Amino acid sequence: xxxxxxxxxxxxxxxxxxxxxxxxxxxxxxxxxxxxxxxxxxxxxxxxxxxxxxxxxxxxxxxxxxxxxxxxxxxxxxxxxxxxxxxxxxxxxxxxxxxxx
Numbered sequence: 513x514x515x516x517x518x519x520x521x522x523x524x525x526x527x528x529x530x531x532x533x534x535x536x537x538x539x540x541x542x543x544x545x546x547x548x549x550x551x552x553x554x555x556x557x558x559x560x561x562x563x564x565x566x567x568x569x570x571x572x573x574x575x576x577x578x579x580x581x582x583x584x585x586x587x588x589x590x591x592x593x594x595x596x597x598x599x600x601x602x603x604x605x606x607x608x609x610x611x612x613x
Contacts, residue, residue: 513547517597520544525606537606542591544599555590577602 513519522542550558557563559578564571574588581588586604593599 513545517546519546526603538586538603539606541602541604542599543602544597546597549593549595549598550590552593555593558590559588 520542522540522544524540524542525537526540527537554565559574560571561575562571563575578588581602581604584604586602588600588602591599591601
């Protein structure tokens with residue numbers, strides 16, 4: 513967000529139909545900004561290693577994020593992008609109880 517904006521992070525537990533293949537609940541982490549959004553033409557490539565639109569970027573950030581999420585049995589996706597900003601969602605399986613039981 514070159515001219516400033518708002519970054520919002522949300523976390524929620526999904527117990528219903530969003531359960532993973534093992535039937536466990538999943539945790540969804542959302543990261544949303546109010547920046548200019550990503551061009552639609554870039555979306556198919558943003559998780560590919562070495563893909564960048566920046567002059568001084570390596571193109572590894574989102575590729576590494578995807579590898580980490582998948583290594584833990586989860587996923588990462590761009591849920592929305594547009595002139596009002598972008599929302600990225602990371603979904604991970606819940607391990608144990610959030611209440612320590």
